[in-house]
Amino acid sequence: MPRSACARTVCYSHLWLTWKVLTVLTVLCVALQLLGVVRQARDTKVIRPADEQSATAERQDGGILRSIPATLDPHQRNYQLFQWSNGKNLDTTPARRLTSTVNRILVPNGYQLAGKASQPKEPNKEPWVFPEIVNQSPAQSEKSENVPKMPPEIPLEDKPGVHPEVVKQPPIQRQNSENMSPKVPSRAAPGVILEVVKQSPAQNQNSESMLRTSPEVPPKDEPGLNLEVVKQSPAQMRNSKNMPPLSKELHKPQISSPNGIHADSDNQAMIVLSHDEVGVCRPKNHIVFLKTHKTASSTILNILYRYGDSQNLTFALPANMYSQLYYPYFFMSYFVEGSRFGRVKEFHIMCNHMRFRGLEVRKVMPVDTFYFSILRSPVSMMESIFTYYKSIPAFQNFKTLTEFLLDGGRSFNASLPSNHYARNLLTFDFGMDSSPPASKVELDQRSTALIAAVESNFHLILISEYFDESMILLKHALCWTLEDIVSFRLNSRSEKSRHKLSPELAELVKQWSSLDWRLYQHFNATFWRRIDTMLGRAKLQEEVELLRARRAELEQTCLLGGGAVDPSKVQDESLKPFQYGTAVIQGYNIRPGLDKETHRLCQRLIMPELQYTSALYTKQFPDLVAKFKNRAKMVATKNLAAASRTTTRLSALNHNLQTRTAAVHKINSQSITNGQPQKLVNVQTLAKDSSVVKSDANVLAQRSIETQSDPSKYKAIKHNIPS
Numbered sequence: 001m002p003r004s005a006c007a008r009t010v011c012y013s014h015l016w017l018t019w020k021v022l023t024v025l026t027v028l029c030v031a032l033q034l035l036g037v038v039r040q041a042r043d044t045k046v047i048r049p050a051d052e053q054s055a056t057a058e059r060q061d062g063g064i065l066r067s068i069p070a071t072l073d074p075h076q077r078n079y080q081l082f083q084w085s086n087g088k089n090l091d092t093t094p095a096r097r098l099t100s101t102v103n104r105i106l107v108p109n110g111y112q113l114a115g116k117a118s119q120p121k122e123p124n125k126e127p128w129v130f131p132e133i134v135n136q137s138p139a140q141s142e143k144s145e146n147v148p149k150m151p152p153e154i155p156l157e158d159k160p161g162v163h164p165e166v167v168k169q170p171p172i173q174r175q176n177s178e179n180m181s182p183k184v185p186s187r188a189a190p191g192v193i194l195e196v197v198k199q200s201p202a203q204n205q206n207s208e209s210m211l212r213t214s215p216e217v218p219p220k221d222e223p224g225l226n227l228e229v230v231k232q233s234p235a236q237m238r239n240s241k242n243m244p245p246l247s248k249e250l251h252k253p254q255i256s257s258p259n260g261i262h263a264d265s266d267n268q269a270m271i272v273l274s275h276d277e278v279g280v281c282r283p284k285n286h287i288v289f290l291k292t293h294k295t296a297s298s299t300i301l302n303i304l305y306r307y308g309d310s311q312n313l314t315f316a317l318p319a320n321m322y323s324q325l326y327y328p329y330f331f332m333s334y335f336v337e338g339s340r341f342g343r344v345k346e347f348h349i350m351c352n353h354m355r356f357r358g359l360e361v362r363k364v365m366p367v368d369t370f371y372f373s374i375l376r377s378p379v380s381m382m383e384s385i386f387t388y389y390k391s392i393p394a395f396q397n398f399k400t401l402t403e404f405l406l407d408g409g410r411s412f413n414a415s416l417p418s419n420h421y422a423r424n425l426l427t428f429d430f431g432m433d434s435s436p437p438a439s440k441v442e443l444d445q446r447s448t449a450l451i452a453a454v455e456s457n458f459h460l461i462l463i464s465e466y467f468d469e470s471m472i473l474l475k476h477a478l479c480w481t482l483e484d485i486v487s488f489r490l491n492s493r494s495e496k497s498r499h500k501l502s503p504e505l506a507e508l509v510k511q512w513s514s515l516d517w518r519l520y521q522h523f524n525a526t527f528w529r530r531i532d533t534m535l536g537r538a539k540l541q542e543e544v545e546l547l548r549a550r551r552a553e554l555e556q557t558c559l560l561g562g563g564a565v566d567p568s569k570v571q572d573e574s575l576k577p578f579q580y581g582t583a584v585i586q587g588y589n590i591r592p593g594l595d596k597e598t599h600r601l602c603q604r605l606i607m608p609e610l611q612y613t614s615a616l617y618t619k620q621f622p623d624l625v626a627k628f629k630n631r632a633k634m635v636a637t638k639n640l641a642a643a644s645r646t647t648t649r650l651s652a653l654n655h656n657l658q659t660r661t662a663a664v665h666k667i668n669s670q671s672i673t674n675g676q677p678q679k680l681v682n683v684q685t686l687a688k689d690s691s692v693v694k695s696d697a698n699v700l701a702q703r704s705i706e707t708q709s710d711p712s713k714y715k716a717i718k719h720n721i722p723s
């Protein structure tokens with residue numbers, strides 16, 4: 001073969017080989033790509049509901065659920081990954097999330113419980129993170145103009161008794177603006193139906209009951225479980241026979257947890273919450289209680305205060321000795337005293353009024369925090385609100401709630417300060433948009449979003465109408481004792497300031513606060529399902545009776561007259577409850593002659609919110625209180641000096657005035673003698689000067705008296721409502 005032909009053959013064979021290899025590689029690539037597409041499609045199908053829920057919740061809750069900022073510290077970041085991780089066996093609602101993380105409860109991704117660090121991780125339980133959770137969303141950029149940049153320091157020189165928020169408060173309308181309000185989901189609305197999809201097969205058996213109580217189903221047309229619950233009278237509530245019908249879960253086989261609590265085998269959230277890996281019931285000490293308004297929340301606050309106080313736990317108290325966490329602003333971590341500069345290393349309990357914003361709360365509280373709150377029927381709540389907040393613009397011009405409701409909102413201006421109290425207050429407190437939905441479709445979408453947001457941020461929602469039952473549920477959730485949850489009814493109106501609403505007016509309230517009504521209906525139903533799955537009615541009734549017996553015993557021991565009295569009859573001024581609006585808030589008198597220990601216990605049981613908050617603040621921050629007192633003293637001294645200067649000026653002016661008056665009189669009498677007109681105008685000017693100086697002196701003197709008194713009283717204005 002000629003050399004050239006030989007070279008060509010070699011060359012072709014190489015090319016041929018290369019071509020063949022390339023062809024094989026191409027085919028392989030295409031095959032791999034196809035495989036990838038198929039797998040992705042399958043995965044997407046599996047995860048879509050949860051994905052949609054977390055993504056939609058993020059959009060809906062208007063700042064409660066945001067994407068995870070890269071700037072968060074690893075501790076916080078890990079918690080968030082835990083919160084919204086879309087693991088195969090994790091769920092977004094706290095209860096099921098907990099169920100699916102047995103032995104690793106409330107431990108973020110990658111974290112191991114103490115003493116278990118060396119344990120191998122269970123790969124199938126390792127939650128994986130959905131990419132869009134990590135990427136920052138546009139919603140992440142804070143709408144900071146809606147919240148104060150720093151806790152507004154109270155300049156003591158400023159108007160005494162006036163809460164700075166009254167002055168600085170932006171129109172509530174701004175807080176409800178689109179920026180902060182949850183967006184209505186564009187994709188399939190999350191919520192109950194999606195939850196059913198995500199449930200375990202056993203849970204799915206109960207999907208019928210879940211769907212029945214879904215907010216998608218109009219409550220009016222559905223005489224289901226929740227309505228039966230709602231319709232009960234207080235007398236019925238006390239009788240177990242009249243409790244809502246048992247939900248299906250009760251008929252399923254139950255297992256006993258190590259401490260004897262019965263629980264459904266596939267729904268162990270409550271057990272998991274309070275038990276560690278070896279099943280030991282450990283009292284929970286990291287707690288957030290969203291203190292909603294007019295829902296018996298002050299009674300719960302007292303329970304939490306007593307528990308934390310007796311165990312020397314640290315409360316996340318409002319900065320600057322406020323009584324609320326700068327409500328109605330959206331909560332910011334720096335509203336908490338000691339949260340800045342790492343002054344307080346660990347907070348245990350956060351429970352003062354706030355407008356909830358989960359992301360900010362989680363910056364303050366540890367990862368294993370238990371979140372709970374309480375709801376009350378918007379109907380009885382509205383009656384209470386109207387009496388208590390009578391001075392807000394919405395109610396000012398109406399003599400009765402009936403008149404207000406019959407007006408149908410014609411004179412209601414949502415943008416006026418404090419008017420948020422008048423409509424969908426629960427929704428507002430949970431940090432959501434409380435403006436009324438424009439249509440039934442919007443109501444469906446927004447209430448679904450609201451419920452989803454509450455479910456994803458809270459482990460337990462209690463019901464005020466079933467207060468004692470709620471306390472039993474809470475006791476098990478926190479692994480506390482009966483003694484820990486016993487309480488006296490606080491912040492309660494006397495009978496004479498109560499007005500019963502007719503069924504027709506009750507219907508008007510449900511329409512007026514339609515979001516709150518949906519929220520209440522949903523959680524009323526889930527409350528009873530919780531009872532059925534966690535305890536069973538018989539056990540619940542047994543424990544409720546024990547609780548009531550203990551309360552009766554304490555009432556006999558502690559209370560003079562055995563019960564509540566009107567504020568005018570409260571003997572110890574320091575234990576008088578805060579009075580507001582046209583409500584008459586009752587208090588208690590302690591029986592005399594008690595031993596020191598019992599007296600102390602009784603005193604704590606009846607201590608109203610403001611006084612207890614102030615006492616805890618003083619206990620936690622004695623140095624700051626001393627500073628406040630010093631500042632108050634300094635301001636008082638300054639004011640006194642100013643007042644005395646003014647008095648000196650006043651007497652000089654008076655003297656001057658007398659001299660000038662005498663001079664004017666002299667001129668006038670000469671004028672009269674000479675038959676000329678009097679120059680009275682001079683006298684009037686002098687008198688005016690004198691009265692101005694006098695009133696200045698009075699203001700300063702009053703201010704100095706006020707600032708000399710207890711600074712906590714000076715600042716503890718419970719409600720930020722202009723008088």
Ligand SMILES: Nc1ncnc2c1ncn2[C@@H]1O[C@H](COP(=O)(O)OS(=O)(=O)O)[C@@H](OP(=O)(O)O)[C@H]1O
Pocket residue numbers: 292293294295296297298299380384385464465467488489490491492493494
């Ligand atoms: N244990 C118990 N069970 C049932 N209801 C109770 C309980 N304790 C307090 N209350 C009632 O709760 C209303 C006061 O609620 P809050 O303390 O949340 O009010 S506040 O927002 O802190 O001002 C107030 O309601 P009204 O009396 O209707 O105004 C209280 O009577």
